Amino acid sequence: MRVVRDDADGLVGWLAPDTPVLRPVLADGRELRAVPAHDMFRSGRAVGRGRWRGSGVLKIAPTGAPWSVWLFWGEGWSFRGWYVNLEDTHLRDATSVVTQDHVLDLWVTPDRSVTWKDEDELEAAVDTGRWSAEDADRFRADARGVEAIVARWGSPFADGWEQWRPDPSWIVPALPPDLAWDFDVDPIGG
Template identity: 55%
Template sequence: MSLSDARPSGTPPFWAPGTPIMWRYGDPARPHWATPMTVVRDDADALVAWLPAGTPVLKVGRADGGGFRDGDAATMFTAERTQLVGTWEEYDVLRVAPTGRPWSVWWFFPAGQATFEGWYVNLEDPHVRDADTTYSTDHVLDVWVEPDRTHHRKDVDELALAVEQGRYTPGQAARITAVAAEVEDVIAAWGPPFCDGWETFRPDPSWPVPQLP
Protein backbone atom coordinates (compact mmCIF):
# COMPACT_ATOMS: atom_id res chain seq x y z
CA MET A 1 0.00 0.00 0.00
CA SER A 2 1.09 3.56 -0.69
CA LEU A 3 0.90 5.62 2.48
CA SER A 4 -0.42 8.47 0.35
CA ASP A 5 -3.60 6.38 0.00
CA ALA A 6 -4.05 5.85 3.74
CA ARG A 7 -6.85 7.60 5.59
CA PRO A 8 -6.53 9.46 8.89
CA SER A 9 -7.27 7.57 12.07
CA GLY A 10 -10.41 8.69 13.82
CA THR A 11 -12.61 8.23 10.75
CA PRO A 12 -14.91 5.26 10.13
CA PRO A 13 -14.98 2.38 9.54
CA PHE A 14 -13.60 1.59 12.99
CA TRP A 15 -12.05 -1.67 14.16
CA ALA A 16 -14.08 -3.79 16.57
CA PRO A 17 -12.60 -4.82 19.95
CA GLY A 18 -10.56 -8.00 19.55
CA THR A 19 -9.53 -7.23 15.95
CA PRO A 20 -5.89 -8.11 15.17
CA ILE A 21 -3.99 -5.20 13.57
CA MET A 22 -0.43 -4.13 12.79
CA TRP A 23 1.05 -0.98 14.34
CA ARG A 24 3.95 0.22 12.17
CA TYR A 25 6.57 2.97 12.50
CA GLY A 26 8.42 3.97 9.35
CA ASP A 27 8.16 3.13 5.66
CA PRO A 28 6.91 -0.48 5.37
CA ALA A 29 8.93 -0.85 2.15
CA ARG A 30 12.13 -0.42 4.18
CA PRO A 31 13.45 -1.77 7.49
CA HIS A 32 10.99 -0.49 10.08
CA TRP A 33 9.39 -1.22 13.46
CA ALA A 34 6.12 -3.13 13.58
CA THR A 35 4.05 -4.87 16.25
CA PRO A 36 0.95 -7.03 15.81
CA MET A 37 -1.62 -5.93 18.39
CA THR A 38 -5.22 -6.49 19.46
CA VAL A 39 -7.74 -3.65 19.32
CA VAL A 40 -9.24 -2.69 22.68
CA ARG A 41 -11.20 0.35 21.47
CA ASP A 42 -11.33 2.34 18.26
CA ASP A 43 -13.46 5.43 17.69
CA ALA A 44 -13.30 9.09 16.71
CA ASP A 45 -11.30 9.96 19.82
CA ALA A 46 -8.52 7.37 19.86
CA LEU A 47 -7.18 3.97 18.89
CA VAL A 48 -6.45 1.75 21.91
CA ALA A 49 -4.55 -1.52 21.38
CA TRP A 50 -2.94 -4.26 23.48
CA LEU A 51 0.59 -5.69 23.11
CA PRO A 52 1.40 -8.65 25.41
CA ALA A 53 4.90 -9.82 26.21
CA GLY A 54 5.89 -12.73 23.98
CA THR A 55 4.56 -11.11 20.81
CA PRO A 56 6.79 -11.49 17.72
CA VAL A 57 7.76 -8.08 16.29
CA LEU A 58 9.74 -6.48 13.49
CA LYS A 59 12.77 -4.43 14.56
CA VAL A 60 15.44 -2.35 12.87
CA GLY A 61 19.07 -3.40 13.14
CA ARG A 62 22.39 -2.36 11.66
CA ALA A 63 23.34 -4.18 8.49
CA ASP A 64 26.79 -4.80 9.98
CA GLY A 65 25.19 -6.67 12.89
CA GLY A 66 23.58 -5.71 16.18
CA GLY A 67 20.62 -3.65 17.20
CA PHE A 68 19.72 -0.10 16.26
CA ARG A 69 21.52 1.34 19.30
CA ASP A 70 24.54 -0.97 19.13
CA GLY A 71 27.85 0.16 17.74
CA ASP A 72 29.18 3.66 17.16
CA ALA A 73 26.70 6.37 18.20
CA ALA A 74 28.25 8.60 15.55
CA THR A 75 26.53 6.47 12.90
CA MET A 76 23.25 5.76 14.71
CA PHE A 77 21.17 7.52 12.05
CA THR A 78 23.44 6.97 9.04
CA ALA A 79 24.42 3.29 9.25
CA GLU A 80 22.83 0.96 6.73
CA ARG A 81 19.84 -0.79 8.26
CA THR A 82 18.35 -4.25 8.01
CA GLN A 83 15.04 -5.81 9.02
CA LEU A 84 15.11 -8.06 12.08
CA VAL A 85 12.48 -10.24 13.72
CA GLY A 86 12.41 -10.27 17.51
CA THR A 87 10.09 -10.73 20.48
CA TRP A 88 8.45 -8.08 22.65
CA GLU A 89 9.69 -8.94 26.13
CA GLU A 90 9.30 -8.11 29.83
CA TYR A 91 6.21 -5.89 29.65
CA ASP A 92 2.61 -5.98 28.55
CA VAL A 93 1.72 -2.62 27.01
CA LEU A 94 -1.52 -0.79 26.32
CA ARG A 95 -1.07 1.85 23.62
CA VAL A 96 -3.42 4.80 23.07
CA ALA A 97 -3.07 6.95 19.95
CA PRO A 98 -5.31 10.02 20.41
CA THR A 99 -6.77 11.12 17.08
CA GLY A 100 -4.73 13.81 15.35
CA ARG A 101 -2.11 14.06 18.09
CA PRO A 102 1.61 13.82 17.24
CA TRP A 103 2.18 11.33 20.08
CA SER A 104 0.83 8.15 21.61
CA VAL A 105 0.79 7.07 25.25
CA TRP A 106 1.84 3.58 26.37
CA TRP A 107 0.81 2.02 29.71
CA PHE A 108 3.48 -0.40 31.01
CA PHE A 109 2.65 -3.52 33.07
CA PRO A 110 5.19 -6.23 34.01
CA ALA A 111 4.43 -9.31 31.91
CA GLY A 112 1.34 -11.14 33.15
CA GLN A 113 0.78 -8.76 36.05
CA ALA A 114 -1.77 -6.07 36.83
CA THR A 115 0.84 -3.81 38.48
CA PHE A 116 1.07 -0.50 36.62
CA GLU A 117 4.61 0.91 36.25
CA GLY A 118 4.17 4.16 34.33
CA TRP A 119 3.35 5.94 31.09
CA TYR A 120 5.68 6.24 28.09
CA VAL A 121 4.81 9.02 25.65
CA ASN A 122 6.14 8.30 22.16
CA LEU A 123 6.43 11.39 19.97
CA GLU A 124 5.37 10.53 16.42
CA ASP A 125 3.30 11.53 13.40
CA PRO A 126 -0.49 11.43 13.74
CA HIS A 127 -1.65 7.99 12.66
CA VAL A 128 -3.08 7.00 9.29
CA ARG A 129 -4.42 3.55 8.41
CA ASP A 130 -5.61 1.07 5.84
CA ALA A 131 -7.78 -2.01 6.31
CA ASP A 132 -5.61 -3.72 8.93
CA THR A 133 -2.64 -1.48 9.80
CA THR A 134 -2.02 1.83 11.54
CA TYR A 135 1.05 3.80 10.40
CA SER A 136 3.18 6.49 12.00
CA THR A 137 6.78 7.75 12.10
CA ASP A 138 8.76 7.91 15.33
CA HIS A 139 10.30 11.26 16.33
CA VAL A 140 13.11 9.98 18.62
CA LEU A 141 12.28 12.16 21.66
CA ASP A 142 10.01 10.66 24.34
CA VAL A 143 8.58 11.49 27.77
CA TRP A 144 8.40 9.05 30.69
CA VAL A 145 5.75 9.61 33.38
CA GLU A 146 5.93 7.90 36.78
CA PRO A 147 2.76 6.71 38.58
CA ASP A 148 3.10 9.75 40.86
CA ARG A 149 2.95 11.94 37.69
CA THR A 150 6.54 13.15 37.86
CA HIS A 151 8.08 13.00 34.41
CA HIS A 152 11.23 13.51 32.39
CA ARG A 153 12.25 13.57 28.74
CA LYS A 154 14.03 10.57 27.25
CA ASP A 155 16.53 10.32 24.39
CA VAL A 156 17.35 14.03 24.30
CA ASP A 157 20.89 13.01 23.36
CA GLU A 158 19.61 10.90 20.47
CA LEU A 159 17.60 13.84 19.10
CA ALA A 160 20.81 15.89 19.10
CA LEU A 161 22.58 13.05 17.26
CA ALA A 162 19.73 12.93 14.74
CA VAL A 163 20.36 16.59 13.91
CA GLU A 164 24.13 16.11 13.73
CA GLN A 165 23.69 13.14 11.39
CA GLY A 166 21.15 14.80 9.13
CA ARG A 167 17.96 12.98 10.00
CA TYR A 168 16.38 16.22 11.19
CA THR A 169 17.09 19.88 10.55
CA PRO A 170 17.45 22.11 13.62
CA GLY A 171 14.02 23.52 12.84
CA GLN A 172 12.43 20.08 12.76
CA ALA A 173 14.11 19.19 16.05
CA ALA A 174 12.79 22.40 17.58
CA ARG A 175 9.24 21.47 16.52
CA ILE A 176 9.66 18.00 18.05
CA THR A 177 10.87 19.59 21.29
CA ALA A 178 7.85 21.90 21.21
CA VAL A 179 5.58 18.85 21.00
CA ALA A 180 7.29 17.44 24.10
CA ALA A 181 6.46 20.70 25.89
CA GLU A 182 2.82 20.38 24.77
CA VAL A 183 2.73 16.83 26.17
CA GLU A 184 4.11 18.11 29.45
CA ASP A 185 1.30 20.68 29.56
CA VAL A 186 -1.25 17.87 29.11
CA ILE A 187 0.45 15.95 31.92
CA ALA A 188 0.37 19.02 34.19
CA ALA A 189 -3.36 19.43 33.51
CA TRP A 190 -3.84 15.65 33.74
CA GLY A 191 -5.87 15.66 30.58
CA PRO A 192 -6.82 12.69 28.41
CA PRO A 193 -5.72 10.03 27.88
CA PHE A 194 -3.80 10.12 31.20
CA CYS A 195 -6.98 10.70 33.19
CA ASP A 196 -8.95 7.94 31.46
CA GLY A 197 -8.24 5.16 33.98
CA TRP A 198 -6.45 2.64 31.77
CA GLU A 199 -4.12 1.77 34.67
CA THR A 200 -6.61 -0.90 35.75
CA PHE A 201 -7.09 -2.41 32.28
CA ARG A 202 -6.78 -6.17 31.87
CA PRO A 203 -7.14 -7.90 28.50
CA ASP A 204 -9.77 -10.45 27.54
CA PRO A 205 -8.16 -13.78 28.54
CA SER A 206 -9.44 -15.35 25.32
CA TRP A 207 -7.27 -13.07 23.16
CA PRO A 208 -4.38 -15.01 21.58
CA VAL A 209 -0.84 -13.65 21.45
CA PRO A 210 -0.79 -11.57 18.23
CA GLN A 211 1.29 -12.90 15.34
CA LEU A 212 3.17 -11.32 12.45
CA PRO A 213 1.42 -11.72 9.08
Protein backbone atom coordinates in the same frame (compact mmCIF):
# COMPACT_ATOMS: atom_id res chain seq x y z
CA MET B 1 -1.12 -6.30 18.25
CA ARG B 2 -4.77 -6.65 19.23
CA VAL B 3 -7.15 -3.71 18.75
CA VAL B 4 -8.78 -2.83 22.08
CA ARG B 5 -10.64 0.27 20.95
CA ASP B 6 -10.93 2.07 17.62
CA ASP B 7 -13.15 5.16 17.57
CA ALA B 8 -13.15 8.91 17.01
CA ASP B 9 -10.88 9.40 20.05
CA GLY B 10 -8.15 7.21 18.59
CA LEU B 11 -6.75 3.73 18.49
CA VAL B 12 -5.86 1.58 21.51
CA GLY B 13 -3.90 -1.64 21.02
CA TRP B 14 -2.58 -4.39 23.27
CA LEU B 15 0.90 -5.76 22.63
CA ALA B 16 0.86 -9.00 24.62
CA PRO B 17 3.96 -10.70 25.99
CA ASP B 18 5.69 -12.81 23.34
CA THR B 19 3.91 -11.07 20.42
CA PRO B 20 6.02 -11.23 17.24
CA VAL B 21 7.17 -7.75 16.16
CA LEU B 22 9.18 -6.19 13.34
CA ARG B 23 11.58 -3.40 14.20
CA PRO B 24 14.50 -1.49 12.70
CA VAL B 25 17.99 -2.87 13.27
CA LEU B 26 21.39 -1.99 11.84
CA ALA B 27 22.17 -3.34 8.37
CA ASP B 28 24.22 -6.15 9.94
CA GLY B 29 21.38 -7.18 12.28
CA ARG B 30 22.68 -5.55 15.47
CA GLU B 31 20.45 -3.45 17.70
CA LEU B 32 20.36 0.27 16.86
CA ARG B 33 21.79 1.13 20.27
CA ALA B 34 24.75 -1.23 19.77
CA VAL B 35 26.64 1.75 18.31
CA PRO B 36 27.11 5.36 19.46
CA ALA B 37 24.15 7.66 18.78
CA HIS B 38 25.78 9.43 15.82
CA ASP B 39 26.55 6.09 14.16
CA MET B 40 22.98 4.94 14.77
CA PHE B 41 21.77 7.58 12.30
CA ARG B 42 24.63 7.18 9.80
CA SER B 43 24.39 3.40 9.49
CA GLY B 44 22.21 1.49 7.09
CA ARG B 45 19.07 -0.13 8.42
CA ALA B 46 17.35 -3.48 8.03
CA VAL B 47 14.22 -5.09 9.47
CA GLY B 48 14.48 -7.49 12.38
CA ARG B 49 11.85 -9.95 13.54
CA GLY B 50 11.70 -10.55 17.28
CA ARG B 51 9.21 -10.89 20.10
CA TRP B 52 7.91 -8.51 22.75
CA ARG B 53 9.13 -9.48 26.20
CA GLY B 54 7.86 -8.32 29.57
CA SER B 55 4.35 -7.93 30.85
CA GLY B 56 2.87 -6.45 27.70
CA VAL B 57 2.08 -2.85 26.83
CA LEU B 58 -1.12 -0.97 26.06
CA LYS B 59 -0.59 1.60 23.29
CA ILE B 60 -2.90 4.60 22.94
CA ALA B 61 -2.72 6.72 19.77
CA PRO B 62 -5.06 9.71 20.18
CA THR B 63 -6.56 10.94 16.91
CA GLY B 64 -4.43 13.71 15.39
CA ALA B 65 -1.75 13.63 18.09
CA PRO B 66 1.95 13.60 17.13
CA TRP B 67 2.59 11.04 19.87
CA SER B 68 1.31 7.84 21.40
CA VAL B 69 1.19 6.76 25.04
CA TRP B 70 2.36 3.29 26.08
CA LEU B 71 1.31 1.97 29.48
CA PHE B 72 3.74 -0.32 31.30
CA TRP B 73 3.10 -2.67 34.21
CA GLY B 74 5.43 -4.72 36.39
CA GLU B 75 4.92 -7.93 38.32
CA GLY B 76 1.35 -8.52 39.48
CA TRP B 77 0.06 -5.67 37.31
CA SER B 78 1.77 -2.99 39.42
CA PHE B 79 1.53 0.10 37.23
CA ARG B 80 4.96 1.52 36.33
CA GLY B 81 4.07 4.53 34.17
CA TRP B 82 3.31 6.03 30.77
CA TYR B 83 5.92 6.13 28.01
CA VAL B 84 5.18 8.90 25.52
CA ASN B 85 6.56 8.11 22.08
CA LEU B 86 6.79 11.30 20.00
CA GLU B 87 6.04 10.39 16.39
CA ASP B 88 4.18 11.38 13.26
CA THR B 89 0.42 11.53 13.48
CA HIS B 90 -0.80 8.03 12.64
CA LEU B 91 -1.90 7.33 9.06
CA ARG B 92 -4.25 4.41 8.65
CA ASP B 93 -5.62 2.15 5.98
CA ALA B 94 -7.82 -0.95 6.18
CA THR B 95 -5.11 -3.16 7.67
CA SER B 96 -2.31 -1.06 9.13
CA VAL B 97 -1.15 2.05 10.92
CA VAL B 98 1.92 3.97 9.77
CA THR B 99 3.94 6.46 11.80
CA GLN B 100 7.55 7.60 12.07
CA ASP B 101 9.46 7.93 15.33
CA HIS B 102 10.73 11.38 16.34
CA VAL B 103 13.50 9.99 18.61
CA LEU B 104 12.60 12.16 21.64
CA ASP B 105 10.40 10.47 24.25
CA LEU B 106 8.95 11.17 27.69
CA TRP B 107 8.43 9.00 30.76
CA VAL B 108 5.54 9.89 33.08
CA THR B 109 5.48 8.25 36.52
CA PRO B 110 2.33 7.52 38.53
CA ASP B 111 3.11 10.59 40.66
CA ARG B 112 2.92 12.64 37.40
CA SER B 113 6.63 13.44 37.19
CA VAL B 114 7.83 13.84 33.60
CA THR B 115 11.33 12.89 32.41
CA TRP B 116 12.62 13.65 28.92
CA LYS B 117 14.39 10.71 27.24
CA ASP B 118 16.84 10.37 24.36
CA GLU B 119 17.68 14.06 23.98
CA ASP B 120 21.24 13.03 23.10
CA GLU B 121 19.94 10.81 20.30
CA LEU B 122 17.81 13.67 18.94
CA GLU B 123 20.90 15.90 18.87
CA ALA B 124 22.78 13.15 17.01
CA ALA B 125 19.88 12.81 14.57
CA VAL B 126 20.11 16.55 13.82
CA ASP B 127 23.93 16.50 13.60
CA THR B 128 23.81 13.66 11.05
CA GLY B 129 21.00 15.18 8.97
CA ARG B 130 18.35 12.61 9.89
CA TRP B 131 16.17 15.44 11.23
CA SER B 132 16.58 19.21 10.84
CA ALA B 133 17.00 21.66 13.71
CA GLU B 134 13.48 22.91 12.91
CA ASP B 135 12.14 19.35 13.19
CA ALA B 136 13.84 18.96 16.57
CA ASP B 137 12.31 22.25 17.75
CA ARG B 138 8.87 20.98 16.69
CA PHE B 139 9.42 17.68 18.52
CA ARG B 140 10.44 19.56 21.67
CA ALA B 141 7.32 21.74 21.36
CA ASP B 142 5.24 18.55 21.07
CA ALA B 143 6.93 17.25 24.24
CA ARG B 144 6.10 20.48 26.07
CA GLY B 145 2.51 20.08 24.88
CA VAL B 146 2.37 16.62 26.45
CA GLU B 147 3.86 18.04 29.65
CA ALA B 148 0.98 20.54 29.72
CA ILE B 149 -1.54 17.71 29.31
CA VAL B 150 0.09 15.87 32.21
CA ALA B 151 0.08 19.06 34.34
CA ARG B 152 -3.69 19.49 33.89
CA TRP B 153 -4.12 15.69 34.05
CA GLY B 154 -5.88 15.43 30.73
CA SER B 155 -6.63 12.53 28.42
CA PRO B 156 -5.33 9.88 27.95
CA PHE B 157 -3.49 10.02 31.30
CA ALA B 158 -6.65 10.68 33.33
CA ASP B 159 -8.76 8.07 31.53
CA GLY B 160 -8.10 5.18 33.91
CA TRP B 161 -6.33 2.95 31.39
CA GLU B 162 -3.88 1.82 34.06
CA GLN B 163 -6.78 -0.26 35.50
CA TRP B 164 -7.40 -1.97 32.15
CA ARG B 165 -6.58 -5.68 31.78
CA PRO B 166 -6.54 -7.90 28.68
CA ASP B 167 -9.11 -10.62 28.20
CA PRO B 168 -7.35 -13.79 29.44
CA SER B 169 -8.80 -15.76 26.51
CA TRP B 170 -6.95 -13.66 23.93
CA ILE B 171 -4.24 -15.50 22.03
CA VAL B 172 -0.98 -13.92 20.89
CA PRO B 173 -1.45 -12.77 17.29
CA ALA B 174 0.89 -13.83 14.49
CA LEU B 175 2.54 -11.48 12.01
CA PRO B 176 0.66 -11.16 8.73
CA PRO B 177 2.05 -13.66 6.20
CA ASP B 178 2.95 -11.01 3.60
CA LEU B 179 5.54 -9.24 5.79
CA ALA B 180 9.26 -9.63 5.18
CA TRP B 181 12.31 -9.18 7.40
CA ASP B 182 16.07 -9.46 7.10
CA PHE B 183 17.09 -10.91 10.48
CA ASP B 184 15.71 -12.80 13.44
CA VAL B 185 16.67 -10.80 16.53
CA ASP B 186 16.46 -10.97 20.31
CA PRO B 187 13.24 -10.03 22.14
CA ILE B 188 12.63 -6.39 23.05
CA GLY B 189 10.36 -4.63 25.49
CA GLY B 190 9.66 -3.73 29.02
